[in-house]
Amino acid sequence: MRSVPLLLVVAYFVSLSLLLTACKPAPQNTPVQTAPVAETPTPTANTAENTCVLKVGFDAWEPYHYLGQGQQIVGLDIDILQALASELSCDLQLEQDTWTTLLSRLQAGELDLLPGASRSSERESYAWFSEPYRQEQFVLYTRNDTTLDFADIPSLVAAGYKIGLVSDYYYGEEIDNLYGSSPQAFVNAQIAELNMARLSDEEISAVLEDSYVATAMLRRKGLDRNISAHQLRLPPSDVHLMLSKASIDETRLAEINAAISRLKQNGTLGQLLQQYQQ
Numbered sequence: 001m002r003s004v005p006l007l008l009v010v011a012y013f014v015s016l017s018l019l020l021t022a023c024k025p026a027p028q029n030t031p032v033q034t035a036p037v038a039e040t041p042t043p044t045a046n047t048a049e050n051t052c053v054l055k056v057g058f059d060a061w062e063p064y065h066y067l068g069q070g071q072q073i074v075g076l077d078i079d080i081l082q083a084l085a086s087e088l089s090c091d092l093q094l095e096q097d098t099w100t101t102l103l104s105r106l107q108a109g110e111l112d113l114l115p116g117a118s119r120s121s122e123r124e125s126y127a128w129f130s131e132p133y134r135q136e137q138f139v140l141y142t143r144n145d146t147t148l149d150f151a152d153i154p155s156l157v158a159a160g161y162k163i164g165l166v167s168d169y170y171y172g173e174e175i176d177n178l179y180g181s182s183p184q185a186f187v188n189a190q191i192a193e194l195n196m197a198r199l200s201d202e203e204i205s206a207v208l209e210d211s212y213v214a215t216a217m218l219r220r221k222g223l224d225r226n227i228s229a230h231q232l233r234l235p236p237s238d239v240h241l242m243l244s245k246a247s248i249d250e251t252r253l254a255e256i257n258a259a260i261s262r263l264k265q266n267g268t269l270g271q272l273l274q275q276y277q278q
Contacts, residue, residue, distance in 0.1 A: 052090035055247075056081060057102040057111040060191065062216045063276055064116050067096075076212075076276045077115040080133060083268050087259035098190050100168045109246025117242035118170035126245055131257045132238035133264075134273060138171055140230040141207045141214055143199060148206065153232055154178060157185040161205040164188075164195035171208055172234050196223060206230065212276065 058065040058073070068074040073094050085092050095111065105111045107126040116136075119129045140156075140163075142148055150156040157163070157178055165171065165179075167188045179186055187204050189195045192214075195207045200223060207214075211229070218224040241260075243253060263269040 052088065053093050054085060054088075054090050055093045055095065055110075055112045057095050057097060057105060057114050059097065059099045059102060060193075061116065061210075061213055062220070063212055076134075076272065079272050079275075080263075080269065081113075081115060083263055083272065084256070084259050087262055088255060099166065100190065103168055106242065106244045107246070109244050112244055112247050114242045117240050118172075118237060119240055120170050123170075123242065128243040128245060128248060128250070128253045130241035130243065130253070131260050132240055133260050133269065134239045135236045136210050136212070136239050137236045138208050138234040139211045139214065140232040141196075141199065141209055141218075141227055142205065142230045143202070144226055144228055146205065148230060150232070156206070156232070157182050161185070162187055162203075164198055164204045164207040166190070166192055166195065166209075172237060175208070175234070192217060193221075196221070196227065199227060208234070 058077070060066045061075075063075050064077040065073065065075040073096075078094075081092055097105070102111065102114055103123075106114055117123070117127075117129070123129075140153065148156060148161065150159065153163070153174070162185055164187050165175075167190055170176070187195075187198065189198070192207075192209055195204070195209065196214075196217060198204045199207050209217075211233075214229070215224075218227055241256065243256070260269070
């Protein structure tokens, strides 16, 4: 996950606890801010009344959040965030950046929320984590013309092969420990596409990537003929919303958790997940 590199959007605002008291019911289709960073939300018919805004950061991570046709922000996590905002009677202000920059902005309180995050002790020093709202699994991807016959990733690392990771993603305790003991075995990139390009150009031997993300990326770039999933994969892990402690209080966190629970109970969350599994 974006997450211990497991395996990591979120915040300009005035005290959200005060904003909450001013919130009014939002329209059924929650408006989403798609303007560049630092611009204010697009006015709506009831903007004067609806002053509850969540500043959300995202990076290009198809199919979870990315720019689609007409530069519209789309994806599974975007759909889930829109449903969540409707439950909270809030608007979303979406701002794109790299994952590393988004984490810094969340820590500074410039963003309220980042989706698709894994929980780690380092992040807990500056962020709250919601109840899990989905799961993800990281899979090793290799070139089809390369045979990597290893029982596990530590054996692959011990043999001298290099693995591509995305900077500041959290991949779990095993990868975190391997990274600490054998940093030369890993090559970091700001975006997942760069890892796949390096793999295709034989600069690295493998890439660890979310299975949904890799499938969409390889298909879109026509690389699925040359790169495919290896049998090695990390255990599935819970995915959370990560919320800035500098801009979100525990009362708002509880409201967000309650909204996630309602979306699970009424079937909305399950329906959204199923749409992207087809």
